[in-house]
Amino acid sequence: MGKAPRDQGDVAHDQASAPAYANRLTRRESLKLLAALAASAMLPALPATGSTTTGDVAGGAAGDGHWPQLELQPVTARGYGKDPDLMTPPEAPWPLTLTPAQLSLLAVLSDIIVPAEGQSPSASEVQVPTVVDEWVSAPYPAQQHDRLTILSALAWLDDEAALRFSQGFTALGRPQQLAIIDDIAYDNDQTPRQFRRIAGAFARLRNLVLAAYFCTPDGMEDIGYLGNVAIAGDYPGPTPEAYRHLETVLAELGLGEFAYPVG
């Protein structure tokens, strides 16, 4: 990461020990800091010449905190077309576009979202960041929409890390990282206003990371998907345990007398 502006050093030092940055930095001061950060080229993916602003940057009104106004070059790669090879899907259907710094940040986030646990690997161990890179690099409208959301979230996280701790997010210690993530990973009525937008963006990233994780062989084992295997003879139907569970549910809901007859 680039260097933090010198005159913010004391603030950052204080933040590291007392992370209630909102009490130390007024909104006006934080905007001033952001301007300084932008000038020092710390922000990824800031204006490129001739680029156009894409997606839902509208609504970045007061109360959204320091939502980054990214101007992204539209992805111009071609899709896989209307008659792709279904038997051997392309390994690289379009060029990946994330920078090494973005990928590293994504890996850290992916492993916060899905850490290694027991026999299950972490998200980055099963290449989830690459799947996310493929997703945000895809030339289709839904993915381009997600691209803006997710790249904005990455930029926000680095900005927030710089504001609180004077370092990029990946350079922070885990407790500092989690201090930020704890503020944005719960999107509910109690979410402070300045974190609502990033909480929504983080939720989109989280869902993508989870999807990429759970459709790997390890993830399918973790979630308990037992299908996609050929069965000889008739479909066996639910297990005795599953039927017992259903019986309990029907009884609890008062539906026992309406049970569908199973032979």
Add this chain to the structure above:
Amino acid sequence: MNDPAYPVLVVGSGAGGAMAAWELTRQGHKVLMLEAGRHYDPRTETPMFRPNADAPLMGAATPDKDFGYYDSTVNGGWQVPDEPYTTAEGSEFLWWRSRMLGGRTNHWGRYSLRFSEHDFKGKSRDGLGADWPFDYDEIAPWYDRTEALIGVCGTNTGLDDMPPSSEGVLQPPPRPRIPELLIAAAAKKHGITAVPMHRAVLTRPLDDRAPCFYATPCGYGCSIGAAFQTTTSLLPMAQATGNLRIVTDAMVKTVTTDADGQVTGVTYVDKKTGTERQVGAKVVVLAASACESARILLNSRSARHPGGLANSSGQVGRNLMDSTGAGLSALVPALMDRPRYNEDGHTANHLFIPWWGHEAQARGELDFPRGYHFELGGRFSEPGAYVSGNLQGYGPELKRQVRAHYGAYVSFALRGEMLPNEHCYMDIDPQVTDKWGIPVPRFHWRWSEHELRQVAHGLKTAKAILETMGATVGELPAPEEAIKKGGEIIHEVGTTRMGESPTDSVTNQWGQTWDCPNLFVMDGGVFASNPHKNCTLTIMTLAMRNSAWLADQLKAETL
């Protein structure tokens, strides 16, 4: 380019065209089939067992592959490259096509429900739409033959919405799964019965087709032939007779006529070279899909047929109908963290809810005509590009939430009957042509109060059943917002409807056009109404029956 060796020319290789070709070639008639799409071989092109993780974007739907990467549709979907269609101002309509041998049968849902006497005579009952020009009893034996030929699993339920198949016709259905059993019990409390779905999926071997092994979605296509598609059954069977010749990449442009207005053959574009060709035939059978066949007829104008061929009634392109569609789903807390087992089954409904309201309707208790059914969703499906649940946080606790929500959502998909109305039709766009210079269809669409009231009823009913299961369902959307767009259910029919009289229909009950005795239509265009039961079984049944009649005429040389 006239080829006298082929007395019958069939346009299209999907449900109607392939069945016509099978019935005619089986009886010894030579058939030339023209298919607008490319050759397709399900034995080598079906991505059986391929996991979502191996596909781009985890298999997610994209504008290139609207139903996901592995969906079997080739060069199609809501848009076909170089082959646009238009919608009139204020109309929304979606037109699904595929450009491949076997057409849309390679990916269809395989739901195969018979229409009943009720369905064929709706107008006699409520004065709306049109009756069909025959009774259920006349077509019942042909349903038996079709079901036995294509292979349908299910049971005779004895319900008034589901006429029985003859003994021994249906194959046994697969066992229901837990979410279906819970929905069935909750529905029963409301006096609504869930029963085994009828699907064109083998549970027993048939000919050289293997029974289902209960894995890999039928929408990918089925290389073992368990899920019915014409490319593993009717087409190879017809080819084995030695009487069928198939030409792919042949996009039919017009049906040609002689000075007397009788049909002489077709013109088509050879898509590989871009050249236009002409081929002669004694009889032409259009089975290109309801809207494609109507398009061909409307584009076949001549001095003798100024409004398009076979259109003296003015009904070609009119009476366009789709099924109504709407969905409602919810988290069922009682299904969270339930015991795992393999719920793939035959990858679609084992149980569904047929229309239960015939009696209430007869008593005047409902504010809409005709009926609908519910297709039921919810199971431990293969993980893909989206994860369900109102998820919060991160780490092991987040993963626990994902596991808890897995297989705990159920959904109701309403599929209902739409009445024809004067605002729903297709004509030919006066300006736009496709890459081949062929003028394209322009769609006009407006749902009527009948459909909106039906959808409102369906949503209310689904909500009541979901709440009985302990689900929390929010406020229901207005039916105008909930109803799917015209064409979106991909059950478009009616554009060349059959009837009793040349004044208000395009064909007679045999699919023979009133205006040209040697021109037939054997796709969904001939439907006089669009009952809520998915159309493909009836398309095939009519194609078999009407091709058998055509074969008799050819033998008797009466055409």
